[in-house]
Amino acid sequence: MPGLISAMQGFVVIGIVIATGYVTARLQIGGKDAQMVLNRVSFFISSPCLMFAILSKEPIFEIFHSSIIVAFGSAMLAGLVFLLCNRLWFHLPAADATIGALNSLYLNSNNIGLPVATYILGNPALVAPILVMQQAVFTPIGLTILDITTTGKVTAKRILAQPLHQPLLIGSLGGIAVSALSAHLGWYVIPNYIFDPINMIGESAVPMILMAFGMSLHNSKPLKKTQHRGAIVTVAVIKNIIMPLLAFTLAYWGLGFRGATLYACVVLAALPTGQNVYNYAARYNVGMSFARDGILLSTMTSPIFIAIIAALLS
Known part of the structure; x- marks a missing residue:
């Protein structure tokens, strides 16, 4: 299977x-704050530019393909499954539970997807x-929580203003x-001399994001924190097994998808957790080891389950 x-x-x-990020941290290139700098630059500048460049060039009807219903439903249910497990067994505080839910539902849709x-x-x-x-729904909700x-501050004004604090959402x-304006006019409205620097950034x-993630592995012991070990394994099981099964159920019986569309929905649901979750954890300095280990484990096991899905459905 050449595609696989x-x-x-x-x-x-x-x-x-x-x-490379790990080696960079080990050699102390960039100093002790290099990881924090990479995380902040990516969060506030590079990632919004990436989302704008990708989505502005994408045909508007492709952006809102009907498969988004399966992606939304399976992701939401996967996050709820983790929150239920947390309530029954792990009893993590709200911020860590939010990271766990994001780890369970957030797909690495860019660099692996x-x-x-x-x-x-x-x-x-x-x-x-x-x-x-992810950028219009789950990320704003997760970052708001x-x-x-x-911060411990809960006001209606703060919640309503939260989208204005999310560069990724603004870029998306x-x-x-x-994309919508270009489709209406019949030509791409952003000139190359403006689009190209945005795309380069x-x-x-x-x-x-990947290098910052690698830096976080230096002087750390992944999967060694016993208080989070069960939650980390649960995240990987939800992400790599339960979420694809949920996607299959919604696509096959809920929407009647068959063939290539069904196959695509299930394969994409089996993508590992996106490194963005670690970026968000680092942004708020909470649950960083939990986010890192959940991403690491799901990324290590995801190719196995994608291969199984490809063998069964392709």
Whole structure:
């Protein structure tokens, strides 16, 4: 299966960049604050530019493909499953539970999702609905909860103003607006001399996030914190097994999808947790080891389950 092999090569690429971040931290290149700087630059500048560049070029009808219903439903249910498990067994505080829920539902739709969609599914645009769903719905909700639980301030004004504090959402909505306007006019409305620098800055987001993640592994012992070990394993099980099963159920019996569309929904649901969750944890300085270990474990096991899904449904 050449497509499957190509997709697995995408995991190798990601691993090399993460390893580069680890070596960078080990050699103390950039100083002790290098990881924090990469996280902040990516969160406030590079990632919003990336989302704008991707979504503004994407046809508006592809962004809101009907598969977004499956992606939204399976992700929401996966997050609720973790919150239920937390209530029954783990009893994590609100901020850590929010990180656990994000770890369970958030898909690595960009740096793993794009190669998977390209090499296994044959259509990179299939990740566009997931990008919109995560940035427009789950990310603002998750970051609002983190903001409230870490500051202790809860007011209607603060909640309503929260989207204005989310650069990723602003970049995503700006890209969707440009896509809609371009579709209406019949030509892309942003001139190249403006789009190109935005795109160049955006292309730095994924390497920075991955390198910061690799830096976090230095002088740390992943999966060694016994108080979170059960929750971390639960995150990986929900992300790699339960969420694809939920997606299959919603797609097959709920919406009647068959063939390539059904296959795409299930494969994309099996993507590992996105490194963005660690970026958010670092932004609020909460649950960082939990986020890192959940991402690491789901990323290590995800290729196995994607291969199984490909063997069963492709």
